[in-house]
Amino acid sequence: MSGRKPRSVANPLGSAITTPSERILKECHSLYVDSENGLVKIASSLGVRLLPPRKKIIVMIMGNHSAGKSSFINWYAEEHIQKAGVAIETQGFTFITSGRKRESLTGNATLHLYPHFRPLLEFKGVMDYLSAEISTSKQKKFSLVTFVDTPGLVDGDMVYPFDVNSAITWLGEQADLVFVFFDPMGQALCKRTLNIVEKLSEKCGDKLLFYLSKADEAGKETDRQRVMMQIVQELCRRPGLNKCGFEMPTIYIPNPQRPSRCVNQIDGVCQTIEKTINQAVQKTLDQLEKDCDLICSTISNRLEQDRADVTHNKSVRLHSFLCGALGIFLPALFILSFILNTFSLEQLDELLGEGLARTLSIFTGIVIYLWDWIPEDGQVVFVIFFGAFLLRIWNKTLTKKEKRTMAEYSDYIQDIVKTKKVSLFHFVSLCHV
Ligand SMILES: Nc1nc2c(ncn2[C@@H]2O[C@H](COP(=O)(O)OP(=O)(O)OP(=O)(O)O)[C@@H](O)[C@H]2O)c(=O)[nH]1
Ligand SMILES: [Mg+2]
Incomplete structure (x- = not known):
């Protein structure tokens, strides 16, 4: 007994x-956990958890x-x-x-x-x-x-x-x-x-x-x-x-x-x-195939999005320049208007000279009028909306290095991992004959 x-x-x-199954499971496992090119590491750099x-x-x-x-x-x-x-x-x-x-x-x-x-x-x-x-x-x-x-x-x-x-x-x-x-x-x-x-x-x-x-x-x-x-x-x-x-x-x-x-x-x-x-063994190989496809499609989606972002950024270059300028000019004008508003006209004449003081007071008058024209509840919304508008114009794109790394990952998976997976599949079918 x-x-x-x-x-x-x-x-x-x-x-x-080692038996064939053992070899396949071991090789698949190391494809995932390899410290340099492991699928788990590649996926996590793309925000995907494997x-x-x-x-x-x-x-x-x-x-x-x-x-x-x-x-x-x-x-x-x-x-x-x-x-x-x-x-x-x-x-x-x-x-x-x-x-x-x-x-x-x-x-x-x-x-x-x-x-x-x-x-x-x-x-x-x-x-x-x-x-x-x-x-x-x-x-x-x-x-x-x-x-x-x-x-x-x-x-x-x-x-x-x-x-x-x-x-x-x-x-x-x-x-x-x-x-x-x-x-x-x-x-x-x-x-x-x-x-x-x-x-x-x-x-x-x-x-x-x-x-x-x-x-x-x-x-x-x-x-x-x-x-x-x-x-x-x-x-x-x-x-x-x-x-x-x-x-x-x-x-x-x-x-x-x-x-x-x-x-x-x-x-x-x-x-x-x-x-x-x-x-x-079959499930592991199927999962390997799915995970490779997931990584490759995530990379190609990212690169496609990046190309769209680059085109978008080009098309809004003038627009964004204007917005950028406005982004500096308008707030400055606002601040200036509020400061000048605290002085009386006589004080300004004394400080800046009559001509400049008159021109400025016309500008600031217009700004303050427009500002007052926006209902009080809407002023905060206006500032947020304006800020969001400026931010939206310019999309962040990938750096050259990021693009190169992604292309390398994709090549590695297409050339090395998928080839290995095909040979493992053949190996399985040979063992089952
Ligand atoms: N005749 C016979 N006796 C067996 C067989 N399998 C186990 N035994 C005996 O049954 C007793 C219990 O066996 P265990 O393997 O300790 O049983 P267990 O389920 O692990 O018991 P617990 O850990 O206490 O739950 C031992 O004395 C074994 O020698 C069997 O197939 N035939
Ligand atoms: Mg027991």
């Missing part, structure tokens, strides 16, 4: 063999206490990573993934490795029960999967140090696949499990898969059928789950010391994981 295996390490040297694709799929396993969740993960990775036993073994959430060296991480380090999961911080108390186990195993498709092992669910007096229902539901929503394990002996009818399953099915029913785990312990074929019927009936009793055609493959961890005649569909679980990885 994998649960009782001594700690041995699969692929202790962390072999560098998220780099994930390099692995996420498979969350939930279910009753002792349903065999941790043992399944150990079996898949072919390494005794998670503690498995009859006691309540898994009390928190553990991310189990492959990496270059064997490592155990605590809460904060785990969130550092999985920034997508930072919102977990909002679930009070979860951080103390969050960890990650990194294993060097590359068995099956382990290098492309992150398993999320969850606390065993029980009804009754058990007190969880955090809101376990909401935390599992939220994590399930983030996962690509959610496996629900029901074991034949245990509390197949655990209400807590059914409540969470019902919630998840409302939100993301398509990734929810049910398994009858530890099927070798179900006794004879007839007993197993009875247990299955019971579980399916209980599931169907829930309004949110009342859909016909429940599938519930029977699985158990093969044990050469205790051969069983029961049908084992555990290989089907591996195929489901593989299928989801292939879909993730």
